[in-house]
Each structure stands twice: as C-alpha cells, then as structure tokens.
Amino acid sequence: MIDALARTFTPENLRDLLRHGITTAVFSSVIAAALAISGRGDWGSQFVYSLSIGMIIWIVIDIGRMLLTRRSEKKWPLGAPGVLLVLSGVAAGFLGGNLIGDAWTDRPYLEFWTFAPHKFASTLLITLVATVAICYFYYSRGKAKYLEGQIALAERDAADARLKLLETQLEPHMLFNTLANLRVLIATDPPRAVAMLDRLNSYLRVTLSGSRALTHPLANEFQRLGDYLELMSVRMGPRLAYRLDLPDDLRDVPVPPLLLQPLVENAIRHGLEPKVEGGEITVGARRESQNLIIDVRDTGAGIDNAQPPSEDGGFGLAQVRERLATVYGARSSLGLVAGPAGGTCATVTLPLPP
C-alpha cells in the first residue's frame, strides 16, 4: 500500500500536481474576475465559486490521472478512461464548487438549478471549456515530452546498432593478430611491414567512414575487400589465394558500404581457416539484365548442413540480408550454395540503378 503510494506520488508527480494546481487557481481567478466585471455578482462570491469549482476539478482529475497511469510511462489515460476522468472531474467540481459557494454566500443550496437555468447552463459551459482547455494543454505538453523521450531512446538504439556493426567489422581478433604479424615484419622485413601498414591504414579508414556513409562506389567496396584479403594473406601465407574481378563498367555502381565484407569473412573463417591446405577466394561482379550479381566463392571446407551454425556464424549473413532488405526490398536477394568443386558460393543480387 505504502509502496503503491510511493510509486504514484513520486517527487516528479508531486511537482506536476503543484504546477497544475497553481495554473488552475490562476485560471479560476481570471474567470471569476471576468464574471465579476460582466456583472454576474460581487467579486468575493465569484472568487469563491470559481476557485472551489476549479480546485475540486484539479484534485479529482490530477490525482485520478496519476492513479490511472501508475503502470504506464504515459502521463495521461488514453481513450474512454481519459474522457470519463474529465467528465467526472467537471461534474464533481461543478456540484461541489457550487455547494461551497452557496454555503459561503448563505444561499439555499443549488437554487439557480431551478430558477435560473440559463445561468446554470453558462456556468457549466464555462467550467467544461476551461477544464478541457487546461487538460488539453497539459496533455499535449506531456505527450510532446513523452515523444521527445522516445526519440532520444530511438537515437540511442541506433547509435548502439552502429557501434555493434563497427565492432563486428573491426573484429578485435583480426586486428590484434594483424598487429602481431606487423610486429614481426618490422624486425625482419621492413618494406613489407610498410606495405602491410598502408593496407591496414586504408582498411581502417574505409571501415570508420563506411559505417556512416549510405553508399559508395563498387570500386571502393572491392578496394576495401582487397585490403582485407591482403592483410589476411600476410597472416595466412600460402594458405590464402584470392582474386577480385570487377568489370570497368560496374566500377561506379553505388552499393551500401561494407556490404560484402561479412561474406568474405565467412569464406575465410568457415571455408579456408578450418582447412589445413587453405584455398582460394574469388569475388566477382557482373551485370545480368537489370541486376548486379556479386559472387563470393571459396574452395574451402564447404557448407555443412549437419553443423549447427555457430553463435557468430549466422550474424554475418543475417546482417547482409537485413541491409539488402532495407535498401532494396524484395528486389534483392542473398543465396548461399555449395560450390561445384567443393567450397561455398554466396551470391548477392541487387537491382542496378536505371
């Protein structure tokens, strides 16, 4: 019980409650002043009526609102409960406020009910309009604030996703092993060390800028794959051979950056690395009517249907599929088949720009 109370009346809620109360009081006073000026009665009694009605409505609606939204992030009950809350607030305020006012001015209770129906109607109308106006004002403010919070949350999620993508692209094992090899080369073969460092440099540059750009030319994508494969071939020595085939007329086709990277990584990790003698990776692009076809072939260990995919193995393919679907929708596809002479062939199909 105390727990539930503490959950409902948080410091934030109490602050809101107070703010709404003050606003309502000011609003009621303005209405009272307007009514007094227009000659509906003396100032004192107008203030009593108006403030009593306003304060009761405030208490009923604001506390009711907190109780109803206890378990939700939103600050206002949506749908029928919200409408009912306003109506019951108005009813309670109108009745209670008039009773208090009548008591204050020593009039018979609710006499205008019977002998001044037009006054009854106008008071009720003023009450209703003022209540709805104030509620709507705070409702939209709360909604804007809630939406702002949601947007901030979504932005944080997007940043997280970007970071995760970057992390998979800059696989630490690959990076540290490359550095370990580089360390050896510095002592034994400085010119090769410099060449490897240049490759690492451009690999890192594309990886870091690529996670922001939306597309880059296919030629850049191939260049990037070349850097990665060259780094890997320094590490794997004669166990890795590779070939990149990019026809000149396809060089400028825009593609999502780093789209092919996971496929080449898979070819190395699941194809060549488990195989003692290693093998060859071929990446080729070609045009087929209105489509661009890119093949990543390896002569490695091959697809193993009996083997459950390792916890990271599925991630690369899923990521490529997801990116294709986001950019090209159903007009793109990713297929994975066993190569004719063993090994695996991953094929990406995407529409060429008109």
Add this chain to the structure above:
Amino acid sequence: MKPTALIAEDEPLLAQALRAELAAAWPELQVLAVVGDGQSAVREALRLLPQVLFFDIRMPGQDGLGAAAELADAWPADEAPMPQLVFVTAYDEYAARAFDAQAIDYVLKPVQAERLQRTVARLQQALELRNSPAVPADDALASTLSQWRKLLAAAGGAAALPGADTAPLKLIAASEAGSSGNTVRMVPIDEVQYFEAADKYVRVLTRSHEYLIRTPLKQLLPQLDPKVFWQVHRAIVVRSEAIESVHRDEAGKMNLDLRGRKEKIPVSRLYAHLFRAM
C-alpha cells in the same frame, strides 16, 4: 643431450617470430620442426620425439587441444619421456584468461622476449628435474601427465564459452539414434551411463538405448556434476557409479566395463590416475 622442441603454429610469420625469440632466449634449444596444423603436429611429434612442444591453440584441422589430447595417448612413454607442453595463444582468446586465472604458464602472441624468458626458465627447470636420477621415471611421468591435464582442462573449459550455462543438467533433450530426428526424447540424466563424442554429435547412452545430441562435449561438461560424471577420455564421460571393472591390456592400455553395457570403454593415459588401485 641438447634440449629439442617442436613448434605448431599456423601463421607462418608468428611461427618464425617464436622461433627467432626462442633462439635468443634459449640458444641451446634445437627446434626440430615447425608445423602449421594439428595433424602434422601429432605426426611430427611422434616421429621426432622432442622434449618441448609449443602448440598454438587455434589451428586449422585439429586444434592444439585435440592434438595434445591425441598425443597424450599415442606418446611412446617407454621410448622417450613425455614432453613438456606449452600452449601459444593470442591475448584475446578465452584460453589466455583461463590460464591467467589458474596461474598456468603459456606463451602469449605476439611473443615478447621478457615473458618468454620466464617460460624458458620454467621449462629448463622442469627438464632438469626430470633428468635428475633422484626422481623415479614413474613419478616424472605422473607429474608431467598432471601438468597436461591441468592445461587441457583450463583451455578446454575456457573453450566451453565463458558464461555458458553451468546449472546442473536434469533432463537431456535428445533424438533417438537411427530415427529421423523428428521426435525429441527427454532423457533423465540419472539414466545416462556415458556420453561419447562422435564426429558432429555426442552419443548419449543409457542401459538400453542410444540417443544423439548436438551440444559438444566441452559445453556439456560444465553442466555435469564432476563427482557423478568422470571424463576418462577426450571423447568420453562416464557415470562413475556405472563402472564395474577396470582392465589393463598387454600394451598397457586401460579399459572400463560398465554395468548394463557390453562395449569396452577406453581410458586415456591422461585420466588413468583415476583408477590407480587403492
């Protein structure tokens, strides 16, 4: 006699670097061969019988752990004393953390002279102790085997995914051997007599049935009560209470008979200490 070594490392440059650093840290050490995969490591070690093995954990084909486990059984202990085993691993592999946690010596890639010097000092000490006439050959073998066991347990346990489920297993969801795999049987752990790793599966054997699961043995092990289930071979874990008798054949290999099962269960040399007569 000059100390000899074998290096198994699949990345040529790193193998070359380890060899160069070893030449500086331990000039007398003769590196007999450098190989790039697990199978070659086993083959060359049995051919050359070196005194020290440097095994990379991650290698194509058979990895360093598999190669070491196979060597443990295949090593001709009456021809040459069991070699000292040192694992080589990159800092970011889980094995490195497991070794650190248990204060087990290992070689870290990239090899750094100062750190390698400590490993070399320890190896020299171990070889000296082993060659001293004061230590009986059997004791030397037992202590080397226990060292190997510790290494394989640490590296193998680490391979079983850090943070993996270690809650004791009660039921095993398995498919019946020979079935299409469409029906999953829930096998109570109390009925299991032993587990045997076979290719891509682990066979689960009760008194009367055989089931298959896909969880690798190394991931299964942390979920089994070590008092109830004993690893007796790199591919076999048996219910200790099911063991009826232990036999040693003419070649000195150990076998188990289990209650309710007819087949003989081989015991690896690494785990033979479990069955020394009381």
